[in-house]
Amino acid sequence: MDSRLCFSDFRKHRILHFGRATLFHDFTILETKNVTAELGDDTFSVEIKPKKGWIPFSEKCFPECIFCMNQYLKLETGRITKSSSYCPKNLFSGDEMKVKKSILSLIDNPQNNLRIFKNGIIVYDENKDSSEVEDVMRQIFDMDNVKLEMLLKSFCEVIFKCLTRRSEPLPQCKAKLFCKWDQTILGDSFPSGCILERILSVQMLDVEGTKYYNKVLTDKISEWGYVKNLIDELDSKMCVKCALLTLTNSENLRRKDLIFAPYLVAAVANDCSLMITMRKVRKEKLNKIEKEEMIKCDLGYFVVNIGVFDLYPKPMSTIRKHEMRNTKLLHVYDTSRNSEKLKIN
Ligand SMILES: [Zn+2]
Ligand SMILES: [Zn+2]
Known part of the structure; x- marks a missing residue:
């Protein structure tokens, strides 16, 4: 080719525009x-x-x-x-x-x-x-x-x-909730706004990990509906990171598929x-x-x-796919480790 x-x-x-990210x-x-x-x-x-x-x-x-x-x-x-x-x-x-x-x-x-x-x-x-x-x-x-x-x-x-x-520096975020949290966690590991920090801070949208999202996911939720809902619901006064996490942590969340948005957006940054x-x-x-x-x-x-x-949105089924992959990775890791031990003995 x-x-x-x-x-x-x-x-x-x-x-991707994610405030600091x-x-x-x-x-x-x-x-x-x-x-x-x-x-x-x-x-x-x-x-x-x-x-x-x-x-x-x-x-x-x-x-x-x-x-x-x-x-x-x-x-x-x-x-x-x-x-x-x-x-x-x-x-x-x-x-x-x-x-x-x-x-x-x-x-x-x-x-x-x-x-x-x-x-x-x-x-x-x-x-x-x-x-x-x-x-x-x-x-x-x-x-x-x-x-x-x-x-x-x-x-x-x-x-x-x-x-x-x-x-x-990017435009100031009025909320300074989750973008501030990132700063606290990352401390001064990076010069402000460098590319490593920006990618990592999008990855950090996934606080819980696959297991949690896989547990709450039901088969009724559509593959791509969350993308449009996300665009409709985001509060433009905050950085997207704060807007996204404030929205999904809200008790009155109207569109339930948005719960999974932080995970799916983080997954984009994991593969960029x-x-x-x-x-x-x-x-x-x-x-x-x-x-x-x-x-x-x-x-x-x-x-x-x-x-x-390579910043393409991911479908909802990514969560199930990742959960299956993780189970497999843990299994293969254990088997490889055990066979290494057998070889040593
Ligand atoms: Zn913010
Ligand atoms: Zn590693």
């Missing part, structure tokens, strides 16, 4: 109109599917996070031959060392969580040999005489800075992808403003853009 086609699909983006526009094409610096010829895009970094209440007793438990299932069903050392909890920790280690884990074993494009064409993903990453790094940094270790270190530096880059698009600056005589707007690493400056895509 022509990878250009896949790339254009990515641009059918959606934007408003996600960025899709930026697969780099805007360079206002950049006066001389840029390299090629644009590189790094797509990361971060998965779920938030552990809701009923999942705290799980032995590992959903992503890590799913590795056992993927191994058992032959979808992968080697399990990943990536864990979304580390990426969403905001901790510099852990985030950088997560990026290296994704490079080592990309599965469907990392892809690198050059001018819209895939140059690195799970179908490539990991030795091919060296050539890709050389092209990104436009450098021949630097060791791979140094290239990877600078790559992680650029990606870390993009993921934790502070962004413009982010795209970092970057182009190296050739000439480094930059003025102060230009330098501030760019991302700097040991091997130079980059013009970057960050986007989020």
Whole structure:
């Protein structure tokens, strides 16, 4: 299949507005109109599917996070031959060392969580040999005489800075209930408004976890009705996060299917992808403003853009599907663990 086609699909983006959790526009094409610096010829895009970094209440007793438990299932069903050392909890920790280690884990074993494009064409993903990453790094940094270790270190530096880059503050929320709660929980793990914080704070809409929602779900509730009801009922004076949680916690909730909306919206953020698009600056005589707007690493400056895509609404049946998946994951995890123990003995 022509990878250009896949790339254009990515641009059918959606934007989520959730107060502090408003996600960025899709930026697969780099805007360079206002950049006066001389840029390299090629644009590189790094797509990361971060998965779920938030552990809701009923999942705290799980032995590992959903992503890590799913590795056992993927191994058992032959979808992968080697399990990943990536864990979304580390990426969403905001901790510099852990985030950088997560990026290296994704490079080592990309599965469907990392892809690198050059001018819209895939140059690195799970179908490539990991030795091919060296050539890709050389092209990104436009450098021949630097060791791979140094290239990877600078790559992680650029990606870390993009993921934790502070962004413009969003319009103030009048309620400050649940968006305030997020701030209390997350503390100062992230610079305000960075992309990791925005995605995580949408994931945090699911406070209870699948088990709770699955228990209260009845078969009478329609697949998609909640989407329209949500648009009709939301109070525009609050950020969407506060509006959504105030609405669903209200005793006079008229439309019962809205109880499930926080879970289903969080599920969208659990499956979204982010795209970092970057182009190296050739000439480094930059003025102060230009330098501030760019991302700097040991091997130079980059013009970057960050986007989020794959924000499609999920049907009500997602809840049943997730509950079945979790049961299966726990079962496979136990069996794999027991057979490992047998091998050791
Ligand atoms: Zn994990
Ligand atoms: Zn709010």
